[in-house]
Amino acid sequence: MAPDTQTAENKQIMNKNTTKSETSGRLGRLAPVVALTAFFAGCAHVPNPTPQDPWESYNRSMFQFNEAFDKALFKPIASGYKQLTPEPARNCIHNIFANMADLWASVNSFLQGRGHDGVNMLGRVLFNSTMGLGGCIDVASMNGSQRISNDFGVTLGVWGFKPGPYVVLPFIGSSNVRDAAGIGTMFAAGASSYTPIMAIDNVPLRNTILGVAAVDLRASLLDADDLVDRIALDRYSFIRDAFIQRRQSLVQGNRVDPDSPYGTLPDYSDDELPDYSDDEEAPAAPASGSAPATP
Amino acid sequence: MTFSALPQRITFLHRLCLAFMLALGLSTAVQAKQTVDPNAAPNEFVQAVGNNALEVLRQEPAAQQGDLNRINQLVDEYVLPYVNLEKTTRLAAGRYWRQASAQQQKNLVEAFKGTLVRTYSGALSKVDEVSALQILPFRGDANADDVVVRSTISQRNGPAVGVDYRLEKTPQGWKIYDLNVEGIWLIQNYRNQFAQQINQNGIDGLIDALNKQNR
Numbered sequence: 001m002a003p004d005t006q007t008a009e010n011k012q013i014m015n016k017n018t019t020k021s022e023t024s025g026r027l028g029r030l031a032p033v034v035a036l037t038a039f040f041a042g043c044a045h046v047p048n049p050t051p052q053d054p055w056e057s058y059n060r061s062m063f064q065f066n067e068a069f070d071k072a073l074f075k076p077i078a079s080g081y082k083q084l085t086p087e088p089a090r091n092c093i094h095n096i097f098a099n100m101a102d103l104w105a106s107v108n109s110f111l112q113g114r115g116h117d118g119v120n121m122l123g124r125v126l127f128n129s130t131m132g133l134g135g136c137i138d139v140a141s142m143n144g145s146q147r148i149s150n151d152f153g154v155t156l157g158v159w160g161f162k163p164g165p166y167v168v169l170p171f172i173g174s175s176n177v178r179d180a181a182g183i184g185t186m187f188a189a190g191a192s193s194y195t196p197i198m199a200i201d202n203v204p205l206r207n208t209i210l211g212v213a214a215v216d217l218r219a220s221l222l223d224a225d226d227l228v229d230r231i232a233l234d235r236y237s238f239i240r241d242a243f244i245q246r247r248q249s250l251v252q253g254n255r256v257d258p259d260s261p262y263g264t265l266p267d268y269s270d271d272e273l274p275d276y277s278d279d280e281e282a283p284a285a286p287a288s289g290s291a292p293a294t295p
Numbered sequence: 296m297t298f299s300a301l302p303q304r305i306t307f308l309h310r311l312c313l314a315f316m317l318a319l320g321l322s323t324a325v326q327a328k329q330t331v332d333p334n335a336a337p338n339e340f341v342q343a344v345g346n347n348a349l350e351v352l353r354q355e356p357a358a359q360q361g362d363l364n365r366i367n368q369l370v371d372e373y374v375l376p377y378v379n380l381e382k383t384t385r386l387a388a389g390r391y392w393r394q395a396s397a398q399q400q401k402n403l404v405e406a407f408k409g410t411l412v413r414t415y416s417g418a419l420s421k422v423d424e425v426s427a428l429q430i431l432p433f434r435g436d437a438n439a440d441d442v443v444v445r446s447t448i449s450q451r452n453g454p455a456v457g458v459d460y461r462l463e464k465t466p467q468g469w470k471i472y473d474l475n476v477e478g479i480w481l482i483q484n485y486r487n488q489f490a491q492q493i494n495q496n497g498i499d500g501l502i503d504a505l506n507k508q509n510r
Contacts, residue, residue, distance in 0.1 A: 048491040138454065146447065147454035231414045233488040233504055241484045249478025265443065265461070266473075266483045268386040 052244055053166045062168040063236050069171065070218075075225075078218035092136040094220060097193075097213050098147075099128045099135030104193035105150035112158040114253065117148045149250065151193075152186050153179030157251035166240055174243040331377065333468025338433045340377075340469045341444045341460050345428045348373045366416040374415055379463060379470035380404050383411070386472070387485040388493075395498045406502045407485075409509035414481075429455075440464040 046056045053059060082090065106121035124140040124147070132139040141147070156178050157163065164177030175183070186192045197213070200206040232238035329343040351373050352358045357365040384404045385392045395403065431445040442462050447455040461473035461480075474481045492501040 048487070048494045050487055141449070141454040144449075145454075146457075227414075230508075231410055233410075233485070233508070234491060237488045237491060238484060241487055242479045245479045245483055246477065266480050268389070268482060 050240075052163075053240060055165055055167060059166065059168040059240075060236055062170060063173075063239075066168065066171060066173055067235075074214075074218045075222075078215055078222060081215050082219045082222060090216075090219070093212065094216050095128070095132070095138045096135040097216055098138070099125060099132070100196055101149075101193040102128070102147065104191075104195070105148060108150040108152060108155045109148065111152075111155045112150070114158075117150070117253075120145070121148055121150075151179075151182065153182035153247070154250045156182050157247070158253075163244075163247060163251075166244060174239060176244075176247065179247065333377065333470070335469075336433070336437070337442050337444050337462050337469055338430050340462070341446065341471070342428070342430050344374065344377045344471075345446075349428070363416050367412050370412050370415040375408075375412070377469075377471055378411070379465070379472040380408055380411065382463065382470070382472040383407070383482060386482045387489050389486055389490065391490065391493050391498065399498050399502065402502050403498065403505075406505035406509065410505060413509075 046060075049056065085093075102121055103125045106118050106125060109115070109118035109121055124145045125135075127140045127143075127145070128135045128138060131137075153175075161178045161181075163179070166174070166176050167180060169175050169180060172183075190198065192198075194210070194213070197206060197209050200209070228235060228238060329346055331340065331343045331347060333340060335343070348370070351369055352366070355365060355369065358369060381404050384407045385400075387407070388395070388403065392400065427449045429447050429449065431447065433442075433444065435442060440463060442464075444460045444462060446458050446460070448458055449455040457475075457477055459475035460471050461475070462469045462471050472482075489501060492504050496503070
């Protein structure tokens with residue numbers, strides 16, 4: 001069944017390319033990744049297709065792969081790091097990397113025309129870099145400064161690009177077509193929150209720092225991991241839906257725009273209205289590759 | 296090579312974590328024990344509920360040591376009375392709610408309650424790391440029956456986390472029925488999971504799945 005699923009994947013990509021020329025470049029960049037990883041896509045049955053996740057069959061397979069890999073390698077390393085390193089040292093390391101991410105978030109706020117956020121975040125970085133000893137201590141947060149997360153995927157969203165289907169990337173995890181394109185673009189352009197590290201000429205030193213950054217990232221997720229295990233009915237769906245909501249809220253900037261707190265509230269109203277169509281279609285919908293690919 | 300992409304996943308999952316840990320926190324920071332008046336302004340109501348829950352947790356040695364069973368009890372006692380569990384469950388079930396019998400609806404609420412309590416408890420087991428709950432100025436129509444109260448929860452290490460509460464006015468006063476942590480609404484996040492279970496195994500299947508987790 002694997003080849004079937006693979007061709008279905010590719011067909012969907014082809015369709016996207018022809019129907020949405022604006023996304024073709026980004027998909028082109030993504031295509032090799034998808035083709036390569038479609039290998040892992042078995043003939044998983046998708047009992048409850050979600051419009052935002054037309055590639056669920058592939059995504060679930062990649063999710064399983066990531067989880068297995070994480071369990072075998074990343075998670076044990078991160079747990080060991082957490083046990084062996086004193087908390088103040090860990091916090092310091094974490095804050096230094098977060099400070100770099102803040103700088104990149106500030107750049108993106110400016111790109112999005114959210115100058116107020118950009119200035120705030122820049123001030124935060126300057127304060128932490130100086131008074132906070134190179135970012136080691138998050139003095140800005142202690143003084144009431146809020147972090148406004150941002151990245152290039154959000155910038156693309158603010159510029160009007162739709163997120164496209166949800167996609168689970170190898171090793172990286174949750175993403176969507178737009179954000180994956182953002183990652184690809186930034187990698188090609190050499191601009192990201194890791195730019196200051198990548199600028200280090202001493203290769204072993206640079207790689208060591210990148211390694212520490214990766215371990216720090218994974219370690220910071222250990223608690224979340226456990227919590228999701230305790231409260232999620234289906235880990236895959238839980239993480240997917242949280243990701244989709246989170247990215248959407250970042251693009252909308254609903255915590256930033258003071259004028260429309262209600263414009264972004266979820267609409268649960270189909271509870272009140274009869275909806276006959278879905279009742280009929282849901283069980284009859286064909287499985288896996290032929291699921292509709294409307295983003 | 297892939298590192299340039301990691302921050303996205305991180306920010307997202309990290310937030311999610313803090314989120315649930317602190318949020319529910321619903322509660323979280325506290326000065327002194329207050330009387331909760333469900334008929335007060337929504338902002339004051341949330342502040343009072345949050346402050347009380349936090350205060351109680353800080354005074355409990357068992358809770359401070361991360362005894363989840365004890366925290367569950369405290370959450371049950373100090374937070375849940377102000378939460379409209381029935382509405383949360385009904386909205387999470389969406390159109391399937393009407394397909395359920397009265398008994399099934401009752402069982403479903405009871406089963407989902409376990410998940411919600413665990414969420415709050417996981418959160419509150421870290422209550423010590425939380426330093427303050429700040430309610431943001433109320434926006435929108437103060438006379439509405441369905442309002443959002445926004446807050447930030449600051450912690451000792453790291454930036455504040457944004458948490459919103461969605462409240463409904465009932466004859467008994469305000470009740471919380473939905474919660475947003477850094478852009479993620481609780482009910483919204485369970486809708487697909489519920490639908491998935493119901494499509495596969497029916498409403499009883501969903502109840503079983505929830506109860507299995509409760510054990």
